[in-house]
Amino acid sequence: MNIALHQELSQLLGDRFTTSEHERNQHGKDESSLRPMPPDAVCFVLSTEEVSAIVKLCQKYRTPVIPFGAGSSLEGHIFAPQGGVSVDLSRMNKVLRVSAEDLDCTVQAGVTRQQLDKHLRPMGLFFPVDPGADATFGGMASTRASGTNAVHYGTMSENILMLTVVLPDGQVITTGTRARKSSAGYDLTHLFIGAEGTLGIITEVTLRIQGVPEAISAAVVGFGSFESAVQAVTQVRQIGVPIARIEFLDEVMVKAVNQFSGLTLTEQPTLFLEFHGSNASVKDNVEQVGEIMREFGGSDFKWAVNQAERTTLWTARHNAYYASLAYRPGCRALTTDVCVPISRLAECIADTKRDLAESFLTAPMVGHVGDGNFHLLLLVDPNSPQDHAEAERLNERLVERALSVGGTITGEHGVGMGKQKYMKAQHGAGALAVMRAIKQTIDPENLMNPGKMLPPL
DSSP states (O other), rough: OOHHHHHHHHHGGGEEEEHHHHHHHHTTTOOSSSSSOOOOOEEEEOOOHHHHHHHHHHHTTTTTTTEEEOOOSSSSSTOOBBBBBBOOEEEOOOOEEETTTTTTEEEEEEEEHHHHHHHHHHEEEEEEEESSSSOBBBHHHHHTOOOTTHHHOOOHHHEEEEEEEOOTTEEEEEEOOOSSSOSSSSOOOHHHTTTSSSSOOEEEEEEOOOEESSSEEEEEESSSSHHHHHHHHHHHHHHTOOEEEEEOOOOHHHHHHHHHHHOOOSOOOOEEEEEEOOHHHHHHHHHHHHHHHHHHOOEEEEOSSSSSHHHHHHHHHHHHHHHHHHHTTTTTEEEEOOOOOOOGGGHHHHHHHHHHHHHSSOOOOOGGGTTEEEEEEEETTOOOOOHHHHHHHHHHHHHHHHHHHHHHOOSOOOOOTTTTGGHHHHHHHHHHHHHHHHHHHTTTOOOTTTSSOOOOO
């Protein structure tokens, strides 16, 4: 690391600047199976102004800048392949404003999903986007995250009103207003959502929030086959029954979740369902969906009738990643993330299950199947080249299959380093050239989270 930059950052931040091996290693790894790549130094920031000052110094010394939130990403977003400075925003964790009347709030980028939920619940409010990890809002915005509620409430893309962003030259901009719609100029908010820190560092996020529904009802239902489960989901979506969550677990994932979370579900393809609304609407929706589930062979409805039971159920679902790791101790997970049109979902899952049946790897499956998004957790021995090669082979087949039916290589995890090689197959050379032109215009020195998202030329 440049000595002069080291001195200036140390003077700016004091003991919140560090080059310790422990901190560097912590900031150069995530939940992926990729080889860690630590930065040269770590800066713990407290304000947008500090982020701006750091970025200006890094620009001065031509040093890469990598934003860091909770470290829960799955595609190497926070790695430092070219070295540089990791800007840790986790201490920027203030809820700055809540407007119950307007159903919006503004948070610093280091606020986590669970932290905001605890802040909002006493007001009868909640934020609906819920990726399994307790991620920060800066990270959730940067990867265009979603989760179990996306089928009803949408992804981060639909739930952000505006951002505060530090650009590669240190300039600070806001990308919109609190108005619910606008026709004024380019949509900068959605340019930075999903940009994975390659165009700037998000420091504040203004969010849409929701009132807690009058009635919430959740259930678990098992099926004799995954085809029946997915067909039932497709039917529910096609007739337009409002449903807040439709989650799919295959029989392997159910076994892993039972072992990890102490549940006693029958080890078969299973749907987790949840309904939000008025007492009357929830009752009607439950009846309609129940009829569809039974039509496709769904049985043994287990209702979570109170909040404690629902919390247990959805905590187990959110912990599916860690349940999978525990299912094969010592492993790491290569996590797939395709999303396909709902009409092609059953076909895509069936073909994927056939691939798994012929493979020696274990790979629990879980999915937000209400919007066509599902994941394999390909469990690999980190020291086995054979495991890694097989996981890559299975992942490549799945990506090709998803693209062939009009799907995407990533529904919610983002591209990072792990899915770069598939970007051209999805977007084509022309669209990639436009993305590179945007990157070149905003970050001509390629200092903002370099080596991510856009494949090298």
